[in-house]
Ligand SMILES: NC(=O)C1=CN([C@@H]2O[C@H](COP(=O)(O)OP(=O)(O)OC[C@H]3O[C@@H](n4cnc5c(N)ncnc54)[C@H](OP(=O)(O)O)[C@@H]3O)[C@@H](O)[C@H]2O)C=CC1
């Protein structure tokens with residue numbers, strides 16, 4: 001059985017761990033915690049071993065700790081780093097490389113410059129095969145992953161007819177369970193957003209993609225407003241929607257008034273963590289004007305990257321084909337069923 005250690009137990013690390021525990025091919029060595037807080041007990045109550053940095057071990061004296069992060073790394077085949085942005089790079093240099101352990105990093109890390117964690121930014125829809133046999137790979141962030149799910153089917157269908165993509169990202173303030181983070185009543189500018197450069201890492205450096213981003217006071221998903229320009233008359237909205245009929249991780253919905261409707265539905269249906277694990281095209285907002293298609297889709301910030309990490313893990317650990325990995329991931333995440341339910345619930349009237 002392959003052993004995986006999840007270093008970081010926040011929004012992303014806790015979800016990844018939970019799904020890996022459902023995977024009969026993986027043994028979860030445990031999780032890394034850095035603060036002695038109630039989440040240590042949460043992890044232990046779920047049957048997880050908790051590992052902490054050697055220099056903090058005394059501050060965890062009230063908890064039953066399994067050992068140090070270094071000791072967990074000694075007994076794992078791969079680590080999924082789920083640290084706050086920037087710490088993954090430090091972990092790579094200080095922990096994973098010296099021990100020669102393959103690692104997956106999350107989207108808050110850098111992919112460009114001196115502190116880049118990898119030369120590969122993973123998006124299963126675009127570059128799955130390139131992850132096979134790699135030692136260090138970064139999973140794109142939630143917004144970066146969502147854009148790939150729209151852009152790749154467009155490229156496959158329209159190719160050279162596409163001449164420009166302009167995207168405004170409306171970013172959520174914090175996650176639902178990040179109760180320690182206040183949602184501030186303001187609209188915050190995201191200067192120099194990383195998303196455009198990140199997407200170009202997998203979609204091509206010369207992609208005519210222009211991204212702006214702001215942050216708004218909600219915990220209920222990100223929303224992307226995308227204008228797609230064609231070299232001639234743009235296709236009708238129905239042609240655009242048709243492209244996504246069989247796309248995994250993309251639901252096309254018509255009657256959601258807002259992102260919370262979707263999250264509430266996910267909760268009422270008992271989806272794990274109230275995540276849909278996908279993006280949702282708000283089809284009632286798609287228009288075609290002259291050479292431009294305007295569309296909007298929401299992006300389940302916490303859920304979307306979890307099946308991606310699972311696919312990436314399989315490429316790196318087992319060298320599996322895309323099809324085999326997808327089938328295995330689907331058996332755990334049931335994305336087709338979730339898509340169908342969402343589309344039925346928010347169907348066109
Ligand atoms: N939240 C989201 O919606 C998404 C986040 N991401 C990316 O995932 C990564 C993690 O984000 P998220 O889960 O939201 O963050 P959180 O703040 O929710 O959790 C971070 C976790 O990392 C732990 N941690 C602290 N220091 C270190 C360290 N040096 N090494 C390893 N772990 C450490 C924290 O431990 P402790 O609490 O004990 O201090 C905490 O458990 C980021 O790169 C982010 O950009 C990507 C897609 C979506």
Ligand SMILES: O=C(OP(=O)(O)O)[C@H](O)COP(=O)(O)O
Nearest residue numbers: 107108141142143144171173301
């Ligand atoms: O990966 C995410 O967003 P991003 O694609 O805007 O970086 C997550 O929602 C985390 O974002 P945050 O860094 O604003 O907490």
